[in-house]
Amino acid sequence: MAGIVAYGAYIPKYRLSRDVIARAWGSGSMRGEKAVANFDEDTITMAVEAAFDCLGSIDPKQVDGLYFASTTPPYKEKQSASLIATVIDLRRDILTADFSNSLRAGTNALKAGLDAIESKSAKLILVTAAECRLGAAESDFEQILGDGAVAFLLGDSDIVANITGSYSVADEFTDYWRMDRDTFIKSWEDRFTNIYGYMNSVQGAVTGILKKYNLGPGDFSKLVLYASNPRQHTDIARRLGFDVKSQLSDLLFTTVGNTGTALAPMMLVAALEQARPGDKILLVSYGDGADAFILEVTPNIEKVRDRRGIKGYLASKTMLPSYEKYVQFRNLMATEEARVFPSPSSVPLFWRDKKSFLSFYGSKCKRCSLIMHPVQRICYRCQSKDEYEEVKLAKTGKIFTYAEDYLADVPVLPQVSASIDLDDGARVFLRLTESEPQNPTDPPQKIGMPVEITFRKMHDTSGFRNYYWRARPIRGGN
Amino acid sequence: MKGVFDKVAIVGTGCCKFGENFHQSRYDMIIDATFEALEDAGMELKDIQAAWVSTQHEMGGASIVSDALKLNNIPISRCENFCASGMDAFRNACFAVAAGMYDRVLVVGYEKIKDLATRGLPTPPLGWGGHPILFADAPPVSFAMAATKYFERYGIDRVPLAKVAVKNHHNGSLTPKAHLQREVTLEQVLNAPLVAWPLGLFDCCGVSDGAAAAIITRKEIAKSFRDDYITVRGIGLSVSTARPMDRPGYDYNGFTETEVAAMQAYEQAGISNPRKEIDCAEVHDCFTITEILNYEDLHFCERGQGWRFIDDGISTLEGELPVNMDGGLKCFGHPVGATGLRMVYEVYKQLQGKCGPRQVKHAEIGLAHTLGGVPRNSCVIILSN
Numbered sequence: 119m120a121g122i123v124a125y126g127a128y129i130p131k132y133r134l135s136r137d138v139i140a141r142a143w144g145s146g147s148m149r150g151e152k153a154v155a156n157f158d159e160d161t162i163t164m165a166v167e168a169a170f171d172c173l174g175s176i177d178p179k180q181v182d183g184l185y186f187a188s189t190t191p192p193y194k195e196k197q198s199a200s201l202i203a204t205v206i207d208l209r210r211d212i213l214t215a216d217f218s219n220s221l222r223a224g225t226n227a228l229k230a231g232l233d234a235i236e237s238k239s240a241k242l243i244l245v246t247a248a249e250c251r252l253g254a255a256e257s258d259f260e261q262i263l264g265d266g267a268v269a270f271l272l273g274d275s276d277i278v279a280n281i282t283g284s285y286s287v288a289d290e291f292t293d294y295w296r297m298d299r300d301t302f303i304k305s306w307e308d309r310f311t312n313i314y315g316y317m318n319s320v321q322g323a324v325t326g327i328l329k330k331y332n333l334g335p336g337d338f339s340k341l342v343l344y345a346s347n348p349r350q351h352t353d354i355a356r357r358l359g360f361d362v363k364s365q366l367s368d369l370l371f372t373t374v375g376n377t378g379t380a381l382a383p384m385m386l387v388a389a390l391e392q393a394r395p396g397d398k399i400l401l402v403s404y405g406d407g408a409d410a411f412i413l414e415v416t417p418n419i420e421k422v423r424d425r426r427g428i429k430g431y432l433a434s435k436t437m438l439p440s441y442e443k444y445v446q447f448r449n450l451m452a453t454e455e456a457r458v459f460p461s462p463s464s465v466p467l468f469w470r471d472k473k474s475f476l477s478f479y480g481s482k483c484k485r486c487s488l489i490m491h492p493v494q495r496i497c498y499r500c501q502s503k504d505e506y507e508e509v510k511l512a513k514t515g516k517i518f519t520y521a522e523d524y525l526a527d528v529p530v531l532p533q534v535s536a537s538i539d540l541d542d543g544a545r546v547f548l549r550l551t552e553s554e555p556q557n558p559t560d561p562p563q564k565i566g567m568p569v570e571i572t573f574r575k576m577h578d579t580s581g582f583r584n585y586y587w588r589a590r591p592i593r594g595g596n
Numbered sequence: 597m598k599g600v601f602d603k604v605a606i607v608g609t610g611c612c613k614f615g616e617n618f619h620q621s622r623y624d625m626i627i628d629a630t631f632e633a634l635e636d637a638g639m640e641l642k643d644i645q646a647a648w649v650s651t652q653h654e655m656g657g658a659s660i661v662s663d664a665l666k667l668n669n670i671p672i673s674r675c676e677n678f679c680a681s682g683m684d685a686f687r688n689a690c691f692a693v694a695a696g697m698y699d700r701v702l703v704v705g706y707e708k709i710k711d712l713a714t715r716g717l718p719t720p721p722l723g724w725g726g727h728p729i730l731f732a733d734a735p736p737v738s739f740a741m742a743a744t745k746y747f748e749r750y751g752i753d754r755v756p757l758a759k760v761a762v763k764n765h766h767n768g769s770l771t772p773k774a775h776l777q778r779e780v781t782l783e784q785v786l787n788a789p790l791v792a793w794p795l796g797l798f799d800c801c802g803v804s805d806g807a808a809a810a811i812i813t814r815k816e817i818a819k820s821f822r823d824d825y826i827t828v829r830g831i832g833l834s835v836s837t838a839r840p841m842d843r844p845g846y847d848y849n850g851f852t853e854t855e856v857a858a859m860q861a862y863e864q865a866g867i868s869n870p871r872k873e874i875d876c877a878e879v880h881d882c883f884t885i886t887e888i889l890n891y892e893d894l895h896f897c898e899r900g901q902g903w904r905f906i907d908d909g910i911s912t913l914e915g916e917l918p919v920n921m922d923g924g925l926k927c928f929g930h931p932v933g934a935t936g937l938r939m940v941y942e943v944y945k946q947l948q949g950k951c952g953p954r955q956v957k958h959a960e961i962g963l964a965h966t967l968g969g970v971p972r973n974s975c976v977i978i979l980s981n
Contacts, residue, residue, distance in 0.1 A: 475729055488844050491842060518745070519848055522793035523736070526734075532790075535841075537848075544844070545843065545844050565748045584728055586730075
């Protein structure tokens with residue numbers, strides 16, 4: 119039997135009120151807010167966050183494979199899963215794979231992971247999904263879409279939710295799409311797509327799985343069901359014979375927005391956070407067909423309650439002050455170019471130092487125990503040469519000193535840099551992120567303030583994405 | 597080691613007008629500084645046997661000096677050592693003269709910054725960290741890190757820093773070659789826009805073009821050029837790793853590079869009580885906090901007392917130990933390759949008593965100091981008349 123061993127999620131700190139978007143265009147608001155990835159985030163960095171949340175204290179070296187699902191990976195050609203695996207420090211002898219191009223990619227990856235476990239080709243598979251889709255300015259999508267990520271560790275022991283059944287339908291249907299060169303989502307008329315696309319596929323999957331396992335709507339405590347908007351969500355639930363009030367799980371529409379291929383899995387995390395042992399959950403995703411899964415929650419669920427998950431990350435938020443800030447975050451408007459000459463980056467350099475930069479290791483001197491980052495061949499203190507072990511650095515620390523740059527060419531000022539003493543004694547120098555003052559005279563950063571590190575994109579110099587770590591005030595949660 | 601540098605004397609110095617020299621090329625500035633130095637030394641261009649040139653931002657070997665001055669077929673070396681570039685070029689030239697290799701050596705430093713429309717200093721290749729990822733911040737941010745820590749450690753606010761700016765702007769107003777020649781008030785400094793908390797606009801030095809030059813010779817023959825030559829008494833240089841920000845245990849309590857370079861120079865010059873023995877000093881006030889830390893690192897005062905040193909007026913022109921008599925980097929900006937030699941120019945003129953309204957009394961021993969990087973190196977020169 120395969121199932122979920124642990125779950126995790128990630129929701130960016132920034133939220134944009136739909137009223138703010140509506141005000142920008144003089145249009146109607148769909149109410150609520152959407153989660154907006156920071157300017158230094160993308161689907162890879164968000165998947166990394168969800169993966170860390172999911173793994174908790176589980177040793178990443180036990181994981182036998184990593185699947186990443188997104189319709190918005192940073193690269194069209196180049197795998198994201200391999201990068202995520204390196205950042206979360208998985209072994210090399212594993213299978214990494216990207217699932218893309220469909221809103222169903224997240225559950226496709228889930229199914230592939232389950233199959234790997236059940237076929238005994240792997241003992242633990244980490245499945246991640248993240249999304250950061252763009253709706254064109256003034257479109258409904260602009261209000262609907264949100265950003266977020268999710269991760270599940272799948273295995274065959276210590277399971278918190280057994281996945282006891284699955285059923286899929288494949289339907290060729292063009293309702294939402296982006297062609298190769300499209301930045302924004304396109305769609306066909308929704309009265310057509312809702313009936314002949316969404317309802318057709320979802321009904322097919324739900325009736326199929328109920329029939330296959332001889333179950334009825336009343337056998338489930340929760341229905342976790344993808345939908346592109348709340349009305350569609352409740353309509354189909356009723357039509358399928360579920361009770362909206364007691365059974366239908368939160369669509370996260372008013373709090374996060376539609377996170378595409380990550381949505382149904384994120385909703386599942388939210389449902390698991392509230393689930394009790396013995397609960398039976400029906401998970402249904404949609405996109406070019408539909409995937410359906412039956413989950414049965416076990417008593418182990420209590421062991422993973424410490425994950426930040428949807429609940430924790432939802433509670434930690436900063437409202438974006440304006441529509442323009444969102445436009446700036448997503449780089450949707452040409453702004454004055456900074457008079458800075460770009461410095462070249464280097465692929466060999468990243469390859470050479472990936473253990474330091476991506477996996478966040480330091481060197482620990484075997485003679486005097488000093489920890490340094492990045493890895494150093496010669497010890498700063500005792501000058502011993504090549505006598506070190508590579509050690510994974512602590513993820514939390516305290517600010518030793520900092521400065522606030524008010525002239526930096528970044529969307530959020532001031533840009534804060536800090537010398538940080540990590541809990542293991544390493545001194546690192548990182549930019550802070552999500553630390554802007556709510557009140558200019560009382561910035562959040564202080565000497566001694568606890569911080570946690572977070573994997574972020576730095577820049578795209580030399581035409582490829584340069585990632586490294588930043589630090590942020592510890593986000594609420596747990 | 598004692599007795600190396602005091603074989604060397606300065607017999608001529610030159611300094612172009614610093615500022616946003618849009619009308620001048622780097623060659624123009626090198627020519628202006630060099631020919632003032634030649635005239636001061638009573639030499640002609642053809643008398644120069646060897647030269648050292650300092651510039652940080654421009655690649656291109658030493659031919660920059662040949663190109664500017666049409667000096668061909670003499671030994672010229674280029675020195676780049678961050679903000680200590682000018683002083684380190686001077687230091688290397690002094691070694692050559694002390695070794696008896698040459699009698700008439702030109703040292704010229706310059707930086708042409710305003711041809712690039714950047715804010716502050718132009719970013720070096722691969723950024724301030726010399727690396728696409730392991731960034732170092734622009735200089736104001738790097739030094740603001742020290743200010744933040746200093747505030748926490750000693751419980752002060754921005755006022756002592758502002759007083760450094762007020763003092764140096766006053767001195768700059770008395771210096772015709774300075775870029776900024778206007779007085780500022782404490783209120784102006786404190787109310788200016790922030791550049792990098794806790795440093796505001798007036799806590800930061802100007803952004804200027806400039807060039808400065810010195811002509812050195814063996815002390816034995818210096819009298820043949822002029823009676824009031826100035827003797828080099830000591831030069832200290834300290835270089836450290838480029839990234840103090842993640843150097844384990846780095847405490848931001850002053851800059852050890854300055855302290856180490858100063859101790860070397862003091863030992864060579866036989867100085868045991870710098871506060872009493874040094875009559876005037878040009879120090880690296882890239883930012884106001886830096887000058888305060890310099891006081892401590894140069895042992896002008898005890899650790900943690902730098903803010904009182906400015907507060908008590910000790911470093912004003914009329915004070916016990918005048919600092920940055922010409923307005924410092926605050927008013928001359930920091931054309932990196934030129935800065936150390938611009939300081940040598942000012943100390944040389946002070947020791948000759950030629951500084952008019954900003955002349956300090958009884959100037960016999962002077963100090964010049966640069967601090968490079970974020971920081972990573974420092975050079976200290978002691979001169980006497």
